[in-house]
Amino acid sequence: MRLDEASLTRWGKRIGATTTTPVVIGLRGQLGAGKSVLARAIGEGAGVTVSMPSPSYNLLLRHPADMGREVVHLDLYRIESSDELWELGWEQLGLNHEIVLVEWPERAEGLMPAHYWVIDLSVPVGHPDLRDVGAERVGAPPDLAAFPMSLSGS
Ligand SMILES: Nc1ncnc2c1ncn2[C@@H]1O[C@H](COP(=O)(O)OP(=O)(O)O)[C@@H](O)[C@H]1O
Ligand SMILES: [Mg+2]
Structure with missing residues (x-):
């Protein structure tokens, strides 16, 4: 699916509004791919009222x-190192009522939980304002809202 930023944001808000918990979502893609844009949209849809700052330095x-x-x-x-993951409380994540959004999940290598989504974002050549978006289940995470039907669809 190829989405502009408005459509990607709309999809993220629907994911946040509708997902059951716990759910773990890995957000994969290069710098600037839109991982944080999607994470913030999911947060907004879930009812986060602050503007979500980047966890780049705090990690979590x-x-x-x-x-x-x-x-x-x-x-x-x-x-x-994986030591830093343990310090973040990694083992306790994805329990209870959490929507866990992990940018750069590949850095956690084999330490991701048994059940999660991977959403892949990439910039199509020649289309800097669009993103190719794919979603893949690992194990049996709860359903996510379906993709928007088209660039302008709701
Ligand atoms: N279709 C699109 N979807 C998401 N972001 C887009 C899109 N088109 C342009 N952008 C821009 O790309 C950038 C993505 O940044 P960000 O989400 O911080 O990336 P990442 O977290 O993957 O490094 C933002 O500046 C956003 O405005
Ligand atoms: Mg980011």
């Missing part, structure tokens, strides 16, 4: 959301 930020849920936003770009 938690935001209360609605219906007793919590958005846990991680950016593993700077992670250097």
